[in-house]
Amino acid sequence: xxxxxxxxxxxxxxxxxxxxxxxxxxxxxxxxxxxxxxxxxxxxxxxxxxxxxxxxxxxxxxxxxxxxxxxxxxxxxxxxxxxxxxxxxxxxxxxxxxxxxxxxxxxxxxxxxxxxxxxxxxxxxxxxxxxxxxxxxxxxxxxxxxxxxxxxxxxxxx
Amino acid sequence: xxxxxxxxxxxxxxxxxxxxxxxxxxxxxxxxxxxxxxxxxxxxxxxxxxxxxxxxxxxxxxxxxxxxxxxxxxxxxxxxxxxxxxxxxxxxxxxxxxxxxxxxxxxxxxxxxxxxxxxxxxxxxxxxxxxxxxxxxxxxxxxxxxxxxxxxxxxxxx
DNA sequence: TGCAATTATTTCAAGCTTGAAGTTTTAAAC
DNA sequence: GTTTAAAACTTCAAGCTTGAAATAATTGCA
Numbered sequence: 001x002x003x004x005x006x007x008x009x010x011x012x013x014x015x016x017x018x019x020x021x022x023x024x025x026x027x028x029x030x031x032x033x034x035x036x037x038x039x040x041x042x043x044x045x046x047x048x049x050x051x052x053x054x055x056x057x058x059x060x061x062x063x064x065x066x067x068x069x070x071x072x073x074x075x076x077x078x079x080x081x082x083x084x085x086x087x088x089x090x091x092x093x094x095x096x097x098x099x100x101x102x103x104x105x106x107x108x109x110x111x112x113x114x115x116x117x118x119x120x121x122x123x124x125x126x127x128x129x130x131x132x133x134x135x136x137x138x139x140x141x142x143x144x145x146x147x148x149x150x151x152x153x154x155x156x157x158x
Numbered sequence: 159x160x161x162x163x164x165x166x167x168x169x170x171x172x173x174x175x176x177x178x179x180x181x182x183x184x185x186x187x188x189x190x191x192x193x194x195x196x197x198x199x200x201x202x203x204x205x206x207x208x209x210x211x212x213x214x215x216x217x218x219x220x221x222x223x224x225x226x227x228x229x230x231x232x233x234x235x236x237x238x239x240x241x242x243x244x245x246x247x248x249x250x251x252x253x254x255x256x257x258x259x260x261x262x263x264x265x266x267x268x269x270x271x272x273x274x275x276x277x278x279x280x281x282x283x284x285x286x287x288x289x290x291x292x293x294x295x296x297x298x299x300x301x302x303x304x305x306x307x308x309x310x311x312x313x314x315x316x
Numbered sequence: 317t318g319c320a321a322t323t324a325t326t327t328c329a330a331g332c333t334t335g336a337a338g339t340t341t342t343a344a345a346c
Numbered sequence: 347g348t349t350t351a352a353a354a355c356t357t358c359a360a361g362c363t364t365g366a367a368a369t370a371a372t373t374g375c376a
Contacts, residue, residue, distance in 0.1 A: 017281050019291070019299055019303075020288065032230075122175075126175050130177060130306055133302065137302055137306075138177045144291065149184055
């Protein structure tokens, strides 16, 4: 049986590899720029921003292992990142009634204020970095990305 | 002046943010799976694979700082990754005639053979992980990604 | 009620990553 | 020819990341 072809000129595997490399190029480029801006303008990091974003959506806080699952990173990693947010006064750990093993990570008022500012800027930065795309482009790409994830989800990720 | 709108329902900034989150979800998911497979099946890492891929395209080798620029990672990072490839016998450092500061990193025959195998599997994995996309989807997405990078490139990357 | 299994979190080793400092070498300027 | 600036690479501190081990606590079962 013939392999999947693309216009009889290039196997599908080559086309998909080229797609992957372009995907990586765009996402790495944007992510790198976000990291630089967070560091240079706000003295913080993208992982801390991600944790704050998760906690901002859960005002009562999240258990460490829930945070780990939500962000798809290891428990050990979450421990370290929350440690630093606590050191900065942006989050705190709260005991869970009835379970002395567990605790909740929660944003402080200072953390909530800081995150509100960061979130607005983050949205503006993404808007700027993806300016070349029209609304139609954006909706098309979202559709394609979701289509790509229908199968990819069956290979072990959300 | 009214902000950019999308079908009068959502500002462009929100749409682009949603796009970014989907982009991140797909690329993180695939990258995570590649890392797992490289570790579990080949006892190696994605950064080492990336360095080998760069060196495979330059049979004579690349200078450390050329490698750093090519891969867009810091010199210090490249030093460490090449150290480990050398320890594994997959690469070696070669002196540059006339410049005792510089050296070339180059794949060994063992490294070239190992990379050929990894590259074939890598391509097959990407093909598998992006199976839901038809050739038309793939070409469309490549086009959109490139369009996105026309402006994004002006913000300090590539 | 006691014990084994499981859970929640932290700690740990190893690898990666940045950006700056340090060292050596080369190139440019005078 | 000498001095200064720049280049090439490594080392370093700090942060992130995984997955496994360690510790403490809870749950479930006999």
